[in-house]
Every structure is written in structure tokens, then in C-alpha cells.
Amino acid sequence: MNSGLRFKIRRFLKENSEEKNIHLDIVNGYKDHLHCLIALKPLQSIAAVVQQLKGSSSKWINDQKFSKDYFEWQDDYFAISVSESNVKKVRSYIKNQVIHHRNKSFEDEMKIFERLLTEKSR
Numbered sequence: 662m663n664s665g666l667r668f669k670i671r672r673f674l675k676e677n678s679e680e681k682n683i684h685l686d687i688v689n690g691y692k693d694h695l696h697c698l699i700a701l702k703p704l705q706s707i708a709a710v711v712q713q714l715k716g717s718s719s720k721w722i723n724d725q726k727f728s729k730d731y732f733e734w735q736d737d738y739f740a741i742s743v744s745e746s747n748v749k750k751v752r753s754y755i756k757n758q759v760i761h762h763r764n765k766s767f768e769d770e771m772k773i774f775e776r777l778l779t780e781k782s783r
Contacts, residue, residue, distance in 0.1 A: 666727055670718060677717050683710055689758045694767060696755045698743070707740045
């Protein structure tokens with residue numbers, strides 16, 4: 662996914678989440694995945710929010726014909742809870758996705774992300 666398309670998808674997700682009353686704090690990604698920091702409201706479930714965002718964005722991507730092939734997100738997703746004390750770290754991490762992926766695979770990234778969340782807040 663090129664940077665122009667990533668920008669359009671991020672903008673769509675932010676606007677669409679606002680319409681759906683989902684608080685999408687930050688979204689960013691790399692070639693083959695996205696990271697989202699979402700603050701769930703009490704009656705929102707992770708599964709429902711992910712389904713809404715993935716469904717509406719894949720429909721939009723196909724309607725815009727950004728891909729010559731039919732686009733769909735993978736079925737799986739990874740979600741973790743973030744304490745208030747780690748929100749700034751996670752926000753910074755998501756913001757700097759392109760930098761992280763210059764020499765790290767997705768698997769390496771997941772290990773780093775897990776370590777980032779287990780470090781004690783400073």
C-alpha cells in the first residue's frame with residue numbers, strides 16, 4: 662500500500678469512525694497492516710468496532726476502485742488493552758510506523774510492541 666493510499670484510508674477511517682461514534686485516537690500503518698488506538702465506550706465491544714471499521718473501509722476501498730482486485734481485510738485482528746499511563750507511548754509508536762518498518766518485519770514489530778506495553782511507565 663503506497664503512502665498516498667494509506668493517507669486516504671486513514672482519513673476515511675477517522676471520518677467514518679466519527680460518524681459511527683467510535684473514538685479513533687490515531688491510525689497509521691505500513692504496507693500490509695494498520696494500527697489503531699481506539700477508546701471504547703462502555704457499550705462498545707472490540708469485535709463490533711473492528712467489524713464496523715473493517716467493513717465500511719473495505720466497501721469504500723472497493724467503491725473507490727483503489728485496487729484492481731477485490732479488496733478485503735484479513736479475518737483476524739490483534740487487540741490489547743492499553744493503560745492510561747501507556748497511551749502516549751502507543752500513540753507515538755503508531756505515529757512512527759514507517760520508521761519502525763525500515764528494517765523490522767511485522768513479527769519483530771509485534772515483539773517490540775508487546776515489550777513497549779510491558780515496560781513500567783516513566
